[in-house]
Amino acid sequence: MTNNLKFTIGIFLVLITLATFLPLKNHEFIEFDDSMYVTENFHIQSGFKWKNIIWAFSTFHFGNWHPLTWLSYMLDYYLYGMNPGGYHLTNLIFHMANTLLLFWVLYRMTGAIWKSAFVASFFALHPLHVESVAWVADRRDVLSTFFWILTMWAYVHYSDKPNFQRYLLVFICFGLGLMCKAMLITLPFVMLLLDYWPLDRYHHGKSRHHSDSMPKPEDNHSEKSVILRLILEKIPFLALTVIFTILNFIAQQKLGALKPVDIFPITHRLANALNSYIGYLQKMVWPHHLSIFYPYPQTVDHWKVIVAGFMLAGISIFVARNIRKHPYLFLGWLWYLGTLIPVIGLLQIGDHAMADRYTYVPLIGPSIMIAWGVPHFVSKLSYRRFILALLTILSISSLTISTWVQISYWQNSITLFEHALNVTDRNYLAHNNLGIALYKQGKNKEAIAHFSEALKIRPNGVGILNNLGAALARQGRAKEAVLHFQKLLELTPNDEGAHYNLGLAFLNERQWENAIKHFKEVIRIKPENDEMHYRVGTILEKLDRFKAASLYYKKTIRINPSHDKAHYHLGICLVRLNQLETAIKHFKEAIRITPEYQEAHNNLGVTYAQQKKFAEAIKHYSKALQLKPDSMITHLNFGIALAQQKNFKDAIKHYSEALKIAPDYPEIHFHLGLAFSSIGDTVSALKEYETLKSSDPRLADRLFKMISQ
Numbered sequence: 001m002t003n004n005l006k007f008t009i010g011i012f013l014v015l016i017t018l019a020t021f022l023p024l025k026n027h028e029f030i031e032f033d034d035s036m037y038v039t040e041n042f043h044i045q046s047g048f049k050w051k052n053i054i055w056a057f058s059t060f061h062f063g064n065w066h067p068l069t070w071l072s073y074m075l076d077y078y079l080y081g082m083n084p085g086g087y088h089l090t091n092l093i094f095h096m097a098n099t100l101l102l103f104w105v106l107y108r109m110t111g112a113i114w115k116s117a118f119v120a121s122f123f124a125l126h127p128l129h130v131e132s133v134a135w136v137a138d139r140r141d142v143l144s145t146f147f148w149i150l151t152m153w154a155y156v157h158y159s160d161k162p163n164f165q166r167y168l169l170v171f172i173c174f175g176l177g178l179m180c181k182a183m184l185i186t187l188p189f190v191m192l193l194l195d196y197w198p199l200d201r202y203h204h205g206k207s208r209h210h211s212d213s214m215p216k217p218e219d220n221h222s223e224k225s226v227i228l229r230l231i232l233e234k235i236p237f238l239a240l241t242v243i244f245t246i247l248n249f250i251a252q253q254k255l256g257a258l259k260p261v262d263i264f265p266i267t268h269r270l271a272n273a274l275n276s277y278i279g280y281l282q283k284m285v286w287p288h289h290l291s292i293f294y295p296y297p298q299t300v301d302h303w304k305v306i307v308a309g310f311m312l313a314g315i316s317i318f319v320a321r322n323i324r325k326h327p328y329l330f331l332g333w334l335w336y337l338g339t340l341i342p343v344i345g346l347l348q349i350g351d352h353a354m355a356d357r358y359t360y361v362p363l364i365g366p367s368i369m370i371a372w373g374v375p376h377f378v379s380k381l382s383y384r385r386f387i388l389a390l391l392t393i394l395s396i397s398s399l400t401i402s403t404w405v406q407i408s409y410w411q412n413s414i415t416l417f418e419h420a421l422n423v424t425d426r427n428y429l430a431h432n433n434l435g436i437a438l439y440k441q442g443k444n445k446e447a448i449a450h451f452s453e454a455l456k457i458r459p460n461g462v463g464i465l466n467n468l469g470a471a472l473a474r475q476g477r478a479k480e481a482v483l484h485f486q487k488l489l490e491l492t493p494n495d496e497g498a499h500y501n502l503g504l505a506f507l508n509e510r511q512w513e514n515a516i517k518h519f520k521e522v523i524r525i526k527p528e529n530d531e532m533h534y535r536v537g538t539i540l541e542k543l544d545r546f547k548a549a550s551l552y553y554k555k556t557i558r559i560n561p562s563h564d565k566a567h568y569h570l571g572i573c574l575v576r577l578n579q580l581e582t583a584i585k586h587f588k589e590a591i592r593i594t595p596e597y598q599e600a601h602n603n604l605g606v607t608y609a610q611q612k613k614f615a616e617a618i619k620h621y622s623k624a625l626q627l628k629p630d631s632m633i634t635h636l637n638f639g640i641a642l643a644q645q646k647n648f649k650d651a652i653k654h655y656s657e658a659l660k661i662a663p664d665y666p667e668i669h670f671h672l673g674l675a676f677s678s679i680g681d682t683v684s685a686l687k688e689y690e691t692l693k694s695s696d697p698r699l700a701d702r703l704f705k706m707i708s709q
Contacts (some may be wrong), residue, residue, distance in 0.1 A: 003684075005113060006113065013099050016121070017092075021409065024089070025089060027410055027411050029087075037136065039082065055070075056071050065251045072090065072139060087139075091139060098123070101268050102149050113498055119364065119368055123466050127406040128363065129359070130356070131292065138357050140180050141357050145360055146180075149186060153173075154170040155170045155194065157170075157219065159195075171237065183343070183361065185340065193236070202230065215225055245698045259349070259350075262484035268463055271305045274305050275305060275308050278308040278311055291424050292416055295427050296352065314326075315333060319520060369576055413432060413436070417431075420513060425456050432464050435452050435471070437453065447467075448475065460491055465498075467497070469505070489502070496525045499519070503518035506518065517537055519532050520536060528559050544576075547577060553567075553570035564594040564600075567600075575606075580607055598627040601624035602631065602633065605618070613643075614641050615683065618642070630661055632661040635661070639651040666699050668701050
């Protein structure tokens with residue numbers, strides 16, 4: 001019967017979780033870290049290659065060391081490409097797996113099937129957990145929690161019959177979890193809590209029972225030796241914790257995410273930590289006004305801090321006084337307090353005061369307190385089972401509805417950040433990221449309005465200055481854009497994006513040298529940026545500085561040998577430098593990379609024609625016209641090549657086609673006049689001369705002289 005009931009509960013947990021979160025399959029990537037993790041991450045999109053696997057294990061990209069998380073994204077890209085629904089599905093699969101594992105592990109430790117089922121349902125359906133599941137960039141939460149609960153399962157397995165093999169399994173699961181997210185650094189302390197309850201290893205060493213209360217120890221000396229052994233048992237886990245803490249500390253320092261105390265004073269951090277501990281509990285009980293970003297408070301409300309401190313102290317005293325009678329309260333409360341320590345803000349990372357995703361594991365503690373505590377405190381009431389069943393149904397129903405609503409806000413960046421603005425004050429990040437989403441949709445005016453609002457809240461926000469400058473430049477307000485980029489560079493002289501956007505602004509103003517200056521700064525900051533080498537090359541080519549341009553194109557190709565446009569433009573520069581054979585090689589390489597590169601076929605034809613290799617030239621002109629039949633310049637070049645072969649009849653056909661496309665192009669009239677003269681049609685040749693007299697007198701005089709010869 002028990003196995004059937006476990007199976008039925010498991011099916012229920014899967015189905016209700018799947019039904020609640022299924023709308024995620026139609027949700028998009030969002031403008032908040034998803035680009036760093038997936039949509040603009042070259043390593044993820046180039047797949048499972050050795051260099052990318054090595055990168056996953058060696059990079060501190062975006063302030064984290066979590067190689068298994070990177071590998072999971074690579075697998076997703078292999079399976080789904082750039083379909084965001086697939087990435088959301090993976091997150092959901094892990095969330096469902098975590099729910100089932102949590103139910104099974106709790107039941108195995110306690111033997112309380114309905115209480116374990118309640119905790120698992122609470123975990124699966126609470127709206128505070130939507131962020132961890134719905135946010136592609138937060139894969140590390142659901143993935144690391146999978147290994148967290150798997151480590152708990154292995155630890156329970158080990159506690160049944162301690163031996164090296166089972167201990168090693170616990171250690172491996174723990175290590176794999178740390179390679180997903182450093183949040184697992186608190187797990188060794190949770191293991192010590194589990195030793196107390198429900199595993200009861202403090203008193204019995206190896207055995208455990210399913211009692212909700214603790215027996216009194218008979219031998220204090222024996223108990224102390226057991227406690228010492230259990231602590232020593234955790235030393236290897238603590239050592240691994242230290243290593244991973246150092247790795248992630250280095251990663252955050254490299255990103256610059258660790259905030260100094262002069263920006264976030266210690267007193268403010270302590271105040272925010274106390275408020276957050278109570279704030280998370282409030283949102284657990286009444287999950288409203290949930291946001292992807294909670295701005296850090298500008299001032300400290302001392303009365304709130306005092307109230308929060310008293311509440312935390314009161315709960316702690318109550319739990320301590322009931323530690324033997326109700327040990328599950330001790331476990332749940334210390335689980336909550338302890339697992340939040342890395343993210344409670346004492347070591348401030350980023351600008352947020354709190355985050356829904358931080359509750360993914362910590363709320364398991366309070367849910368255990370509720371699941372075991374409520375039945376005890378209503379045990380003397382009449383209709384106890386009916387009351388518990390009713391409370392359970394009401395809580396699960398309300399959580400499901402709240403979660404369904406919360407998921408709807410995650411549909412795309414606009415719905416998400418508009419909701420954040422509705423439920424928070426002075427949310428500069430929501431304004432900024434909503435602006436990015438609108439900017440990418442071409443809604444420039446609306447984007448500028450949100451960037452401007454963000455800048456009012458955060459006047460020196462470097463990302464905001466950069467985004468506002470880019471939007472102003474797109475709107476043609478280049479002078480205003482330049483002012484924002486220059487202010488940004490005063491704050492962060494080595495900001496790659498600011499130099500790039502400032503270069504673009506100068507480029508739009510045709511201030512070539514200033515544009516080159518800032519693009520070169522991007523190259524100085526990031527020497528392997530192939531696009532910047534290419535960009536500088538195109539400006540130098542425009543200025544007829546072909547030798548200098550060719551050097552930048554060569555650097556582009558060295559960094560990225562498959563850069564077809566760099567090969568093409570290098571070919572053009574080499575033609576102007578009279579290095580025709582080398583130019584031909586680069587035109588051919590551009591065509592090899594992109595066989596339908598129409599301009600490359602055309603210019604390769606021109607180069608062959610210069611070498612009098614007309615058959616080769618005609619072959620590439622023909623291919624260019626297949627790709628783009630209405631190319632005036634290709635028809636003209638084709639005609640010139642045919643004329644040089646004395647095939648004036650076909651040359652005239654191509655000149656005529658060119659004229660249909662560009663009737664006022666003087667060079668076409670010139671060559672058409674020559675072709676008519678060459679076949680003895682002087683009347684038609686003179687008509688072209690008359691046409692040229694009004695558009696290009698110098699070319700007309702030249703044509704007349706050649707006709708008269």
